[in-house]
Amino acid sequence: MKARVFVTLKSGVLDPQGAAIGAALGGMGFDGVNSVRQGKVFEIDMTDTDRPEAEARLDAMCKRLLANTVIEDYSIDLS
């Protein structure tokens, strides 16, 4: 099974990198960009065949390593 895990900063957490990217886009002439938030995508290829089990394992991976839940949210897309 293949999964995509999205890790994004919680709203309210300062994102200076996203802000710098947003400023760069503005400087390049891309008008109307209100804000940019930078996150991470993980593409995970796993041998699991049982969907609920895979979801539970991915959830544990997110909680224990992929995301720092103090500042980050995560979502799992399992195909």
Add this chain to the structure above:
Amino acid sequence: MKSAVIVFPGSNCDRDMAVALHEATGAAPAMVWHKDSQLPEGLDLIAVPGGFSFGDYLRCGAIAAQSPIMREVADFAGKGGHVLGVCNGFQVLIETGLLPGVLMRNATLKFVCRDVPLRVEEAQSAFTRGYMSGQEIVLPVAHHDGCYVADDETLTQLEDEQRVAFRYRDAVNGSMNDIAGILSQNRRVLGMMPHPERAVDARVLGTDGTPMFRALSEMMVAA
């Protein structure tokens, strides 16, 4: 005093830490590789050094925090052991959950590498009792991800419980409340971004770090 320094792939202040501990205590610390699953017997202090463990991949300190030895370090801290985390070591202790909050990319986005003035906010700990509360000292910093962030509740708790050990005199990296170092609730775990181990020799970078190592050494001997 018996101490140990944890070494990860990418640690680069482990030897500085070893020199500082050796000079203050008269005994060389055990250098413990991250894949080891056991700590030496009878330790008084564990130091988690600075550097770029695992290349700072994922998040600074996140992968090191999952190393086999860190379970032992967490156990040691849980039993009331003293743990000092400096720079990347602070990031590792946060990712391990031994200290609250998070260290994010510097607000300026720049790597900051210079000597900075700090205020010792709290002399009531084994690490800081060699200083006076309110004393100003100068220690070097060298980091890209030292912006301390925590939710309001955590910040209030840290301040109310006098667990902010060091504060930057001037803004350095965007840290909330200019926090440079914090103590655990039992005051036996200290995490800090500035490098006391780089300031223990008058010939290089001054000696404002020396009181920390001397105080640790004296306390451990007395215990």
